[in-house]
Amino acid sequence: MKQFFCILSICLFIQHTAFAQTSPDTICILQLNDVYEIGPLNQGKSGGMARVATLVKQHGSRYQTFVVLAGDFVSPSVIGTTKMDGQRVNGLHMVDIMNKTGVNLVTFGNHEFDIPENDLQQRINESDFAWVSSDVLHKNSNGVVLPFYKTKPDSAIIPTFFRLSSVHKQFTIGIITATIQSNRQPWVVYADHLQSIKKAFKLASKQSDIVVGLTHLSLAEDETLLRKLKGLRLVMGGHEHQQNYVTAGRRAIAKADANAKTVYRHLVFRSGKKGRIKIISELINVDTTVLPDPVVADAVKEWENKAYAAFRAIGLEPDAVVYHTKEQLDGTEASVRYKQTNLGNLIAQSMLAASPQADAAVFNSGSIRIDDMIEGVVTQLDIIRTLPFGGKLCEVDVSGDLLLQLLNTGIVLKGQGGYLQLSTNLSLSGTAWLLNGTAIDSSKTYKIVSPEFLFSGAEKGLEFLKEGKPGVKLLKRFDGVGDVRTDIRLAVVKYLAGLEGK
Numbered sequence: 001m002k003q004f005f006c007i008l009s010i011c012l013f014i015q016h017t018a019f020a021q022t023s024p025d026t027i028c029i030l031q032l033n034d035v036y037e038i039g040p041l042n043q044g045k046s047g048g049m050a051r052v053a054t055l056v057k058q059h060g061s062r063y064q065t066f067v068v069l070a071g072d073f074v075s076p077s078v079i080g081t082t083k084m085d086g087q088r089v090n091g092l093h094m095v096d097i098m099n100k101t102g103v104n105l106v107t108f109g110n111h112e113f114d115i116p117e118n119d120l121q122q123r124i125n126e127s128d129f130a131w132v133s134s135d136v137l138h139k140n141s142n143g144v145v146l147p148f149y150k151t152k153p154d155s156a157i158i159p160t161f162f163r164l165s166s167v168h169k170q171f172t173i174g175i176i177t178a179t180i181q182s183n184r185q186p187w188v189v190y191a192d193h194l195q196s197i198k199k200a201f202k203l204a205s206k207q208s209d210i211v212v213g214l215t216h217l218s219l220a221e222d223e224t225l226l227r228k229l230k231g232l233r234l235v236m237g238g239h240e241h242q243q244n245y246v247t248a249g250r251r252a253i254a255k256a257d258a259n260a261k262t263v264y265r266h267l268v269f270r271s272g273k274k275g276r277i278k279i280i281s282e283l284i285n286v287d288t289t290v291l292p293d294p295v296v297a298d299a300v301k302e303w304e305n306k307a308y309a310a311f312r313a314i315g316l317e318p319d320a321v322v323y324h325t326k327e328q329l330d331g332t333e334a335s336v337r338y339k340q341t342n343l344g345n346l347i348a349q350s351m352l353a354a355s356p357q358a359d360a361a362v363f364n365s366g367s368i369r370i371d372d373m374i375e376g377v378v379t380q381l382d383i384i385r386t387l388p389f390g391g392k393l394c395e396v397d398v399s400g401d402l403l404l405q406l407l408n409t410g411i412v413l414k415g416q417g418g419y420l421q422l423s424t425n426l427s428l429s430g431t432a433w434l435l436n437g438t439a440i441d442s443s444k445t446y447k448i449v450s451p452e453f454l455f456s457g458a459e460k461g462l463e464f465l466k467e468g469k470p471g472v473k474l475l476k477r478f479d480g481v482g483d484v485r486t487d488i489r490l491a492v493v494k495y496l497a498g499l500e501g502k
Ligand SMILES: [Zn+2]
Pocket: 072, 109, 110, 111, 216, 238, 239, 240
């Protein structure tokens, strides 16, 4: 007990000194990045916007508090891909919860451009928070390139930098941004981000005492930014889903964990005789020690209940535990769209187990949308997060020629949704494709199991996969009640449950 109080008093002392270092005119920036799920993860143990709302309130009672989100929030998510009232949710739930949580400022991540242009416009209009972008522009149907803008309730252009003044007017923070150029859409124009951010920095620094970045870039790009812009004191970054803190002298790049498992707190204030601006950054765990805010928790529950009803209707029980994984299952886009991953193996093997007549399983990596690692306890919700669009499987008899064309084109599509994940009995030896160790014969017929979507001709680069096209001999669909092939997620759940039982 004595030791406990000793530790407690040390903790209190540390906390006190940290607060004592700040001035009455302190801005507390709470930084989130890459938030896809409004509810907590890991069986409710970490994350959750209701807990973030509590942190916002707690800090708001002590400091002038400003909440930023460094991109990636309207997509992808389980709830976002469900349809409610005939419309895909596409981030409506996220903006609603961010409004209720007290988010103040966001910039674009690559995933903001996953949803249709009109839907993103609606999300911008629905936001009670501000948007800022130094390097992303909108191209309208007439080819005119202008900044993105809010059209309702009032028309307002999204500015290239944001100014935040301390309440006692001791200092002003300029916030500039940069977004990774990895999700190209015809209606999105990425300006050269170094040039644009330098321009924004010039403007911001004229009107601010300190300039910081709110970015959605790879760590390497953030490091380049910090190197090129010596005046930039702090980069509040995103895109990678793991916490990171990289320093260069007194300057730093800070990234929190995805899905609000952690939040970065940056206390900004004037200090010392010269009144230089100081920043103290600290990572805060968002776990069971933080009580959820009841209002936000209720709103989250309401969205979840609506979405869960849709899943239960197709035989999925989101909270059910299906599997315990010893290794992290890699569903990050940076992996699944470039190489075969262990998660890709599991899904393809599930498809093969559901269609034992098939020689091999093939699916488009773009159907994996979780952009995250899965670890520990795997629930059906994790499978839904992984494959939010679901969809039926089909068995297709294809010529060896077509199978080879499919496999070779998959390689060409590296980095795109059409890059393929394969069952483990398919392998590449030099330039020869092998099935169960034997070279695929172009004159033979093979039976493969695949998502129906892949044979709809709608996958970019794989338009030749369609009924009636050369080499597609027979396509068998499955509609039977209780057949797991009616939804790829049912097939994965059944396969994992089988592994768990072994
Ligand atoms: Zn991202």
